[in-house]
Amino acid sequence: MFLLAVLCVFCIWSSATLTGGLGSTPSTIPRKTVPISSYGGRLFHEEGVLNYTTMLVREDLNMLILGAREAIFALDLDDIAVKKAMVNWPVTNKEQIDCSNKGKDATNDCKNYIRILHKRNDDRMYVCGTKAFIPTCDYMSYADGSLTLEGKQEDGKGKCPFDPSQRYTSEMVDGVLYSATSMNFRGSEPVMIRSSEEYIRTEFSSTWLNEPNFVHMAHIREGELNPEGDDDKIYLFFSETAVEYDSYTKMDVSRVARVCKGDLGGQRTLQRKWTSFLKARLDCPVPNNNLPLLVQDVFHLCPGDWTTCVFYAVFSPQLDSTQYSAVCAYKIEDVKAVFSKGKFKAPVTVETSFVKWVMYSGDVPDPRPGACIDNHAREMGFTKSLELPDKTLQFIKDKPLMDQAVKTSGEKPLLVKRGAAFTRIVVATATAVDGTTHQVMFIGTKSGSVLKSVNYDGEMVIMEEIQLFGPSEPVKILRLSNTKLYVGSDVGVVQLSINECGRYHTCLDCVLARDPYCGWDLNADQCSTINSTHRNSTVIQSLSYGDASQCPQIDDSKSVSISFSHGNTVKLWCQPYSNLAQVQWQLNRQPIKASNTFQVLSDSLMIFNASADTSGRYTCSSVERNYKTQHVAYDLKMWSASGTTALLHDVKEKENTLVAMVVLLSLILSMLAIWNLYKGHFPLPFCHRRVKDTENRGEQSLYENQPPEHKIASSTVNLNSNNNHVNNQRYSSSRETDRLSTTVGSSGQITLKYIDDESEI
Ligand SMILES: *[C@@H]1O[C@H](CO)[C@@H](O)[C@H](O)[C@H]1NC(C)=O
Ligand SMILES: *[C@@H]1O[C@H](CO)[C@@H](O)[C@H](O)[C@H]1NC(C)=O
Ligand SMILES: *[C@@H]1O[C@H](CO)[C@@H](O)[C@H](O)[C@H]1NC(C)=O
Ligand SMILES: *[C@@H]1O[C@H](CO)[C@@H](O)[C@H](O)[C@H]1NC(C)=O
Numbered sequence: 001m002f003l004l005a006v007l008c009v010f011c012i013w014s015s016a017t018l019t020g021g022l023g024s025t026p027s028t029i030p031r032k033t034v035p036i037s038s039y040g041g042r043l044f045h046e047e048g049v050l051n052y053t054t055m056l057v058r059e060d061l062n063m064l065i066l067g068a069r070e071a072i073f074a075l076d077l078d079d080i081a082v083k084k085a086m087v088n089w090p091v092t093n094k095e096q097i098d099c100s101n102k103g104k105d106a107t108n109d110c111k112n113y114i115r116i117l118h119k120r121n122d123d124r125m126y127v128c129g130t131k132a133f134i135p136t137c138d139y140m141s142y143a144d145g146s147l148t149l150e151g152k153q154e155d156g157k158g159k160c161p162f163d164p165s166q167r168y169t170s171e172m173v174d175g176v177l178y179s180a181t182s183m184n185f186r187g188s189e190p191v192m193i194r195s196s197e198e199y200i201r202t203e204f205s206s207t208w209l210n211e212p213n214f215v216h217m218a219h220i221r222e223g224e225l226n227p228e229g230d231d232d233k234i235y236l237f238f239s240e241t242a243v244e245y246d247s248y249t250k251m252d253v254s255r256v257a258r259v260c261k262g263d264l265g266g267q268r269t270l271q272r273k274w275t276s277f278l279k280a281r282l283d284c285p286v287p288n289n290n291l292p293l294l295v296q297d298v299f300h301l302c303p304g305d306w307t308t309c310v311f312y313a314v315f316s317p318q319l320d321s322t323q324y325s326a327v328c329a330y331k332i333e334d335v336k337a338v339f340s341k342g343k344f345k346a347p348v349t350v351e352t353s354f355v356k357w358v359m360y361s362g363d364v365p366d367p368r369p370g371a372c373i374d375n376h377a378r379e380m381g382f383t384k385s386l387e388l389p390d391k392t393l394q395f396i397k398d399k400p401l402m403d404q405a406v407k408t409s410g411e412k413p414l415l416v417k418r419g420a421a422f423t424r425i426v427v428a429t430a431t432a433v434d435g436t437t438h439q440v441m442f443i444g445t446k447s448g449s450v451l452k453s454v455n456y457d458g459e460m461v462i463m464e465e466i467q468l469f470g471p472s473e474p475v476k477i478l479r480l481s482n483t484k485l486y487v488g489s490d491v492g493v494v495q496l497s498i499n500e501c502g503r504y505h506t507c508l509d510c511v512l513a514r515d516p517y518c519g520w521d522l523n524a525d526q527c528s529t530i531n532s533t534h535r536n537s538t539v540i541q542s543l544s545y546g547d548a549s550q551c552p553q554i555d556d557s558k559s560v561s562i563s564f565s566h567g568n569t570v571k572l573w574c575q576p577y578s579n580l581a582q583v584q585w586q587l588n589r590q591p592i593k594a595s596n597t598f599q600v601l602s603d604s605l606m607i608f609n610a611s612a613d614t615s616g617r618y619t620c621s622s623v624e625r626n627y628k629t630q631h632v633a634y635d636l637k638m639w640s641a642s643g644t645t646a647l648l649h650d651v652k653e654k655e656n657t658l659v660a661m662v663v664l665l666s667l668i669l670s671m672l673a674i675w676n677l678y679k680g681h682f683p684l685p686f687c688h689r690r691v692k693d694t695e696n697r698g699e700q701s702l703y704e705n706q707p708p709e710h711k712i713a714s715s716t717v718n719l720n721s722n723n724n725h726v727n728n729q730r731y732s733s734s735r736e737t738d739r740l741s742t743t744v745g746s747s748g749q750i751t752l753k754y755i756d757d758e759s760e761i
Contacts, residue, residue, distance in 0.1 A: 028417040030451060030465035031513060031578050034503070036494065041468070044080040045492035046071065051164075052488040053476040056117040056125065061142060064479075064486060065125065066493060067114025072127065072140065074147050077481055080495045087140070087147040089114070091132040099132035102185070109133065113164040116156075116179070118172035126177065128160035133185060135160035158183045158193045158201070171217040171234065173261065178234050180214040190214075192236055192259070192274070200265050203273055207347070208400055212240040212255075216298035220332060222306045223261070229375035232261035235335070237282070237313065239294040244281070244345060244357045244401070252318055254282040254295035256311075256335060256406055260372035264385045269393040275385040277396070278370040280338045281405035284315045284328035286416055293326055294318050297424040297478075301439065307333060310409070314443060316421035325422035327415040327441060327453075328408035335406050340371065343403040344395075359403040365389070369396040414455040417462070420447035424478045426485065428498055430516035433530055433541045438516040440498070442485055444475025450487055450496070454516060456544050463515050468494045501527040507540065507551035509577050512624055514543050520551065546625050559617065559633035566638065570607040574620030574631050581622035581629075588616045612638060 036043075044052075044066070054067030057077070064080055066073040070090045076082035091099075091112045099110035109132075116128035116137070127149070128137040135156030138149050159179045161168045168181035180192040190209040193201040202208045216237040223232040235258045242253040257279035265272045284293050293315035302309040309332040317323040346360035367377045369392050373384060382388055424444035429437050443451040448469030453462045469475070469489045477488040485496045501518035504510035510520040510527035519541035521528040530539065540550045564570050576583055585592040585605050592598050592605065597614060599606040607614050618634040 028415075028460060028462060029579050030462040031580050032464040032503070033579060034464050034466045036466060036468050041466075041497075042079055042081045042495045043492055044073070044075055044083070044495075046073065046083075046086070051113060051490050052493045053490070054114050054117050055477055055479045055486060055488060055493075056119065057479050057481050057486070058119065058142075059481060063142070064481075065117055065142075066488070067117050067127070067129075069114070070112045070129075072114055072117070072147060072149075074142055075493075077484070080486065080493060085142065085145060085147040087149055089127075089129060089138075089149060095132040095134065099134075102133065104133060109164060111164070112136075115160045115164075115168060116170050116177075118170070118177065120172065121175040126172065128156040130160060130162060130164045131156070133162045135162055158191055159195060161187070163187050167213045167215060167238075169214045169217045169236070169238075171219055173219045173232075173234060178217060178219075180212075180217060180236055180238065192257070192277070198264055200259075200263060200272055200274055202277055203270075203397065206241075207243075207398065208277060208279075209238075210241045210243060212238045213252075213294075214238045215295050218298070218300045218311070219261075220300070220302075220306050220309055222336075225305065226374075229378065231372035231374070233258045233372070234261060235300075235311070237295055237298045237311075243347075243355070246356070251291060252294055253292055254284070254313075254315065255279050256282050256330075257400075258335075258339060260385075262373060262384070266388060266390075266393045267386050269390050270397055273397075275388055275393055275396060276370050276372055277400050278339045278402060279400055280335075280342070280402035282313065282328075282330070283405040284313065284326050284408055284413055285411075286315075286324045286326050286413060289317060289323050291318050293324075296422060297444075299426050301427050301429070303429065303437070311335070312414070312425055312427045312439075312441065314422040314425040315413075316423070316446075322418065324416050324418050325420075325445075326413040326417075327422070327425065327443065328413045329410070330406055331409045334409060338402050338404050338406050340368075344369070344399045345401045345403045346399050357401065360399060365391040365395055367392055369393075370400070410458070412458065415441065415443070415453050415460050415462070417451075420445035420449065422446075423475050426478045426480045428480055428485075430499070431530070432516045432543055433519050433534055433539050436543075438543065440516060442478060442480075442498070444478050444487060446474040447471045448473040448475060448489065450475060450478075450485070452498075452515075454514070454543075456514070461514050463513055466496065499529045501529050503527075505577070506554065506629070508548050508624075508627055508629055511540055511542055511548040511551060512546050512578065512627065514546050516541075516543055522552070548625075548627050554629070556630040556633070559635050561635045561637065563637050563639050564610045564615075566611055568610045570610050570614075570636065572605045572607070572618060572620070572632075572634055573603060574605065575603040576622035576624070576629075576631065578622070578624050581624040584621045584623060584628075586619045586621075587614075589619075592618075607636075610636075 049068050049071050051069040052066055056065040058065055059077070062077045063084060064075045064077050066075055071086055071088050073083060074085040076084060089112050091110065096106055096110045100106035104110050112129040112131045114127065114129045116126065118126045120126055123141070125140045126137060127140045128135060137154040137156040137159060138152050140147060140149050158181065159170065159177060161181045162185050166182060166187055168179070170177060170179035176194060176196045178194050183189040183191050189204060190212050191201045193199065214236065218235045220233050220235060222230055235256060237256055239252050239254045242251045245251055257277060259274045260276040263274055263276045266275050282295060286293060296314050296316050298311050298313045300309055300311050311330045313328050313330065314325065315328065316325045344360040344364070345357045347355045347357050350356050367380060367382060367388065371377065373382060422443050423446055426442050428440050428442070430440050431437050438454055441453045443453060445451065448471055449465050449467045451462050452464050453460065468487055469491060473489045473491055475487055475489055479486045483498055485498050487494045487496065499517035501510065501515070504513055504518060504527035507520040510518055517529055518527050519530050519534060519539040521534070522538050522540065528534070528539070530541070542548065562570070574583060583600070585600055592600065594600055597608055605618070605620070615636045615638055618636060619630055620632050621628050621630045
């Protein structure tokens with residue numbers, strides 16, 4: 001019995017000490033850790049349907065088109081919980097049987113996973129699915145409140161993967177589909193194709209594509225207003241097996257490739273193949289990672305014309321996913337320079353069969369291999385790729401790899417973080433009060449969360465981490481509309497507001513968050529979303545410095561009275577609203593030091609064997625960026641009747657400023673409760689889960705603070721219940737289950753109820 005008690009204390013203790021122990025710089029710790037329940041997000045999930053991993057944002061219809069397994073949905077863009085229409089696209093029995101006869105898993109692989117959703121020029125949409133390893137495409141329209149598939153059953157080979165677990169990418173460019181996927185059943189024939197009258201593809205050669213994982217495709221309208229008469233480009237991002245390193249083990253690298261939109265292939269050499277396919281390594285340097293990071297997703301943002309385009313890419317480690325992940329940005333000019341001016345690599349055979357790729361220093365033919373038809377080529381008499389000389393074409397056929405790598409802009413990643421691997425990224429632009437613009441990155445992780453992050457002149461700031469799905473449900477797609485973010489996973493889709501400021505309750509919290517969308521409005525006395533009417537002096541925002549000195553003073557004279565009996569164990573709650581804040585406890589204005597009597601935990605202070613010496617005034621403050629906030633004050637007295645009920649009101653009243661709860665643990669009753677536990681009368685979720693969490697989530701779990709609303713909500717449960725330890729146990733377990741049910745479990749069990757407005761909590 002005693003052993004159990006010790007164990008439980010120990011597990012609380014160990015999670016607390018780990019908090020300070022891990023070697024990660026403060027800046028890469030998310031300032032807030034937010035469960036979805038307090039975010040006011042909305043969720044969509046259809047009973048029996050899985051894999052919500054394809055999306056098309058149709059602002060024109062005000063709809064989110066969502067592709068899942070064997071179904072496509074049309075959801076309201078403002079509230080995805082509102083389903084406008086859906087259409088099923090199942091596989092037939094025969095297709096499923098044929099597929100499983102070929103050795104594929106009938107219940108998982110032999111289904112129709114929707115993989116391609118694009119808007120066409122004629123208002124219809126183009127849809128492709130894996131269709132039990134017979135990739136098939138169709139046309140779909142939305143009219144009169146329903147989604148309709150035309151049943152065209154077009155061959156989807158080369159557009160859509162056979163295997164639903166393979167990465168792929170595609171883009172609709174002026175009504176023509178460009179895609180990168182594998183063309184055969186075995187998944188061993190990777191291609192990048194253009195499906196039009198002028199059908200063009202890559203060579204089947206490992207020199208071109210070497211076991212690639214396709215990640216993203218981007219059409220950049222370089223042809224408009226180009227002084228060199230250059231063409232539009234389609235950029236392709238992927239990772240593949242490296243050829244350029246002296247390595248005995250197989251190693252992957254990240255690549256960017258590009259082709260010209262006007263490419264028609266060659267006449268004899270490279271007939272119906274790209275004559276403009278060039279690729280280069282993509283570098284995202286992170287110290288202490290042994291192997292290069294691999295690109296997982298790319299988002300391109302062009303604030304002005306094509307020369308302003310920037311590619312934001314997320315990278316994660318190739319073997320050990322607990323290593324650093326990173327975000328790197330690449331300017332289009334830098335990417336272009338490598339392709340249009342850089343040197344090539346060429347294979348040389350060393351010893352008998354070993355091929356090494358080294359810088360090519362021989363003559364490069366003119367027109368330059370891989371260049372689009374531009375003014376220079378036209379002057380030489382070449383008006384289309386079909387006319388290009390064999391010498392140029394043969395060169396590109398053998399040597400599509402550039403010698404130089406594309407370097408990240410600013411030489412350093414925008415964000416580096418250890419913990420859950422990054423999976424997806426989207427970037428939005430926010431305009432601050434002073435009119436400056438900032439790129440806000442939303443990054444999906446392998447453990448089902450989204451990070452909201454900004455880089456201020458080289459300083460990485462993660463404003464928050466929002467836990468959306470269970471820790472084993474990776475974020476598989478992110479899409480943006482004007483003001484909303486849509487996050488898809490295998491088990492459901494969540495919609496978030498990108499400029500939510502109501503979570504910041506005090507001026508200090510609002511300003512120290514350094515969220516470019518938010519500022520403290522002195523007139524309204526709240527943290528408000530910045531809009532054009534705020535471009536005046538009544539709003540406090542300090543993005544680069546987090547300077548909160550303009551914030552009004554808060555009255556901190558209120559306190560909570562508590563009575564205890566001699567020998568009691570008392571737990572005083574105090575949770576700062578920021579993971580970056582340091583908590584300081586004082587007793588009668590003297591700092592409290594850890595001892596046999598006092599134990600300072602990340603969210604509370606434990607007082608053991610309380611006596612006359614331990615009575616007095618306790619204050620809990622937190623310090624963040626040199627700003628001190630007092631969260632709560634307690635007046636502890638030795639037992640005198642009727643002390644406890646009064647404190648309930650105090651806790652609630654101070655809602656805005658304090659994040660606090662008071663729990664009185666009677667030592668005798670806790671023994672009773674432990675006895676009950678030991679006898680198996682209640683489960684012991686607290687201890688157990690805590691440890692498991694720590695293992696699963698690395699550093700993040702340590703900062704898993706409940707937000708203020710949540711705490712106060714839980715406190716009512718506890719405080720109404722006479723403060724005995726039996727109820728405290730119930731409190732712990734309800735808190736735990738709360739958190740678990742607020743995420744969508746990996747078992748596929750979903751509690752829709754939880755996405756309620758925070759006001760309801
Ligand atoms: C579909 O979702 C299920 C349930 O999460 C998952 O086990 C499976 O791997 C997913 N399939 C694909 C192809 O993503
Ligand atoms: C701008 O914010 C103010 C105060 O938060 C609000 O009253 C006003 O409606 C907003 N204006 C716009 C255009 O959203
Ligand atoms: C707000 O800004 C406008 C123009 O920038 C200025 O004319 C006006 O006086 C300002 N109002 C306040 C209250 O500062
Ligand atoms: C509690 O404090 C009293 C004196 O105030 C002391 O005699 C006793 O040994 C302490 N008990 C424990 C368990 O520390």
